[in-house]
Amino acid sequence: MDVSPDFDVQLGRDGVALTVRDRELLAAIDEDGSLNAAAESLGRSYAHAQRRVVELEDAFGSLVDRSRGGGGGGGSELTDRARELLATFDRVRAEFAGVAETDETVLSGRVIDRDGELATVETAAGRIRAVTPPDCTEVGVTIRADAVTLNRPAEAPEPGGTSARNRFEGEVVGVDHGETLARVTVAVEPGLHLTALVTVESIERLGLTPGTAVVATFKATATRAVARAES
Amino acid sequence: MDVSPDFDVQLGRDGVALTVRDRELLAAIDEDGSLNAAAESLGRSYAHAQRRVVELEDAFGSLVDRSRGGGGGGGSELTDRARELLATFDRVRAEFAGVAETDETVLSGRVIDRDGELATVETAAGRIRAVTPPDCTEVGVTIRADAVTLNRPAEAPEPGGTSARNRFEGEVVGVDHGETLARVTVAVEPGLHLTALVTVESIERLGLTPGTAVVATFKATATRAVARAES
DNA sequence: CGGCGTTGTATCGTCTATGGCACAACGCAA
DNA sequence: TTGCGTTGTGCCATAGACGATACAACGCCG
CATH class of the missing domain: 2.40.50.100 (RNA polymerase II/Efflux pump adaptor protein, barrel-sandwich hybrid domain)
Structure with missing residues (x-):
């Protein structure tokens, strides 16, 4: 019948699910050093990205160290917990990918x-x-x-x-x-x-x-x- | 960190993805013997269910033998291909579930x-x-x-x-x-x-x-x- | 002290998925 | 011929996700 199995991974906690999209957002924050630049580089709205970060932190704990004002206007940085979260997300995704691929x-x-x-x-x-x-x-x-x-x-x-x-x-x-x-x-x-x-x-x-x-x-x-x- | 991996399976083909929702629909059609009753028992709208079946058949081939008029007004039945599709869906889902569960x-x-x-x-x-x-x-x-x-x-x-x-x-x-x-x-x-x-x-x-x-x-x-x- | 780029927050518009509804077409049975 | 329950189709309403925009607050720096 020739169908291709596909999947979406998420990491759940307290009823909130961290999805691929969230993973991208966190990774972009890590890369760009600011929530604003991250939203920009992903072509998303800052407002939504900010709300989403708050939502995620509600469930997963502190993920992004944000500071406003100061040199360059401030910036954001991932916490160790966020990095750990990204790592387990990648691991889980790799496992699923393995299942989807192997016949x-x-x-x-x-x-x-x-x-x-x-x-x-x-x-x-x-x-x-x-x-x-x-x-x-x-x-x-x-x-x-x-x-x-x-x-x-x-x-x-x-x-x-x-x-x-x-x-x-x-x-x-x-x-x-x-x-x-x-x-x-x-x-x-x-x-x-x-x-x-x-x-x-x-x-x-x-x-x-x-x-x-x-x-x-x-x-x-x-x-x-x-x-x-x-x- | 205590997160619970979760996933959504889908079977893709020709750009259309058969999701859990579709699986439920097909199963209900099989159970109830009519597209109408299936939509009813699932609490979904008939219109959408019907359109979805057409969409799926566009990609996956004939899935539901539908007939209107006649004794009882007609009815619908799954094709062998649909049953096969459901079976592979379940198999794939079981595999993924296995991965999500085992530590x-x-x-x-x-x-x-x-x-x-x-x-x-x-x-x-x-x-x-x-x-x-x-x-x-x-x-x-x-x-x-x-x-x-x-x-x-x-x-x-x-x-x-x-x-x-x-x-x-x-x-x-x-x-x-x-x-x-x-x-x-x-x-x-x-x-x-x-x-x-x-x-x-x-x-x-x-x-x-x-x-x-x-x-x-x-x-x-x-x-x-x-x-x-x-x- | 003002400028700047950030974080926060509120509001609005859009898009998509979905249910609700109306109505035609169908074909057998009474 | 009429009734009935189904399929098929179109249109509107609703809810949620998301982008767009605007504006306040912040804090270093020149």
């Missing part, structure tokens, strides 16, 4: 056992442990490519020795080289592929080429199931 | 080597391979708890045998039991903790209690660095 393999299956948030799902590829919402049996299981680690069969950890609850033996059927990252397609059942995102360094180290036998492992806590329309 | 450990460090998207970051815990944006040396590395797998030292995969590029030996210092999931805190350096999200099943299987020696591994492709303010 995933989706398997449909049926919940055959459940224990709180965790369920065992029977799929065409075998049984998968995944985080599952309550009250659903027909589910789609999504496995993000960056969550799948590939191991040489001889050195793959035994199920009892690792916290990776899902383990599938398979054979590499395709390697899609990027510059430094590569998508590896692993056949775990005839006609059933799992894709893993690994570094080209790993490709070379493990000697991954079509035909190579590998063991793919991924954690139950990194695997999510969602209810599937029973149409 | 992460953040390490600050310096890029000491770089190869395209991938960089080696020197941190207090050691060297970490992570996906890194271009043009930054002072970075914060974030490691999501659900991306960290714990292994028994004896059975931990050798660096050469796995695609998990990051590997740290440490000692369990805390286990925060949930119902079926648990957060395990691992000290990889004195005073430097890494948290992993694992199932309680794994806790028992690996015998994880404070003092247990473990090897924590996580993939470079699941680890992201972001530029840090050099204040």
Whole structure:
């Protein structure tokens, strides 16, 4: 169907949400040294920017040290708290961006056992442990490519020795080289592929080429199931 | 600082974005069998709902089979494509929700080597391979708890045998039991903790209690660095 | 002491998203 | 043929977000 997932991040606190727009504003204040110049350089109204800063400080605490009068008329500067806030915003945004970018393999299956948030799902590829919402049996299981680690069969950890609850033996059927990252397609059942995102360094180290036998492992806590329309 | 990350998902296509609101609308149409009743039950205006459906179909193709006149005056029904769209929307949303929920450990460090998207970051815990944006040396590395797998030292995969590029030996210092999931805190350096999200099943299987020696591994492709303010 | 560029504050106009409403078109059933 | 509940369409009202403008307060500096 070819849709592109997109997202908006916000950092919430006390009912106020710091959005991308706010992030830009704070960054511009940091850059320009004054609330006025920041609004100007962003093409926004000073009045609104000022009100917004007050609003944000109401919820997040002191963010901008503002002073009026004095040499040059005054100016503004970000507090350490504001910088910290920007940093966590960027971190969160980077995480989300990672999710939006990396592709995933989706398997449909049926919940055959459940224990709180965790369920065992029977799929065409075998049984998968995944985080599952309550009250659903027909589910789609999504496995993000960056969550799948590939191991040489001889050195793959035994199920009892690792916290990776899902383990599938398979054979590499395709390697899609990027510059430094590569998508590896692993056949775990005839006609059933799992894709893993690994570094080209790993490709070379493990000697991954079509035909190579590998063991793919991924954690139950990194695997999510969602209810599937029973149409 | 105690902020709560939040997000809005959308599925984009041809410049139109299918939002949560649209998802609700389509679901209501599916439920109520008519566009009219759907708008009613959602407390929205029919006019706007109808126009929105047309807008969406402009971008996504046929979504709602609508018929007017006839027994009961007509009615509407979702197409298979619409159902598929809802399913992928839910999957994407579940992925994002997972990211927003699971906590992460953040390490600050310096890029000491770089190869395209991938960089080696020197941190207090050691060297970490992570996906890194271009043009930054002072970075914060974030490691999501659900991306960290714990292994028994004896059975931990050798660096050469796995695609998990990051590997740290440490000692369990805390286990925060949930119902079926648990957060395990691992000290990889004195005073430097890494948290992993694992199932309680794994806790028992690996015998994880404070003092247990473990090897924590996580993939470079699941680890992201972001530029840090050099204040 | 006046100038200057800033911060604060109030008010107004605009744009956009949305609900409210009116009315035509439709097609089956009584 | 009439009634009915739906879809389709146009127009207006409302609310919120935001820019534009104006003006007071501030405090160093020449």
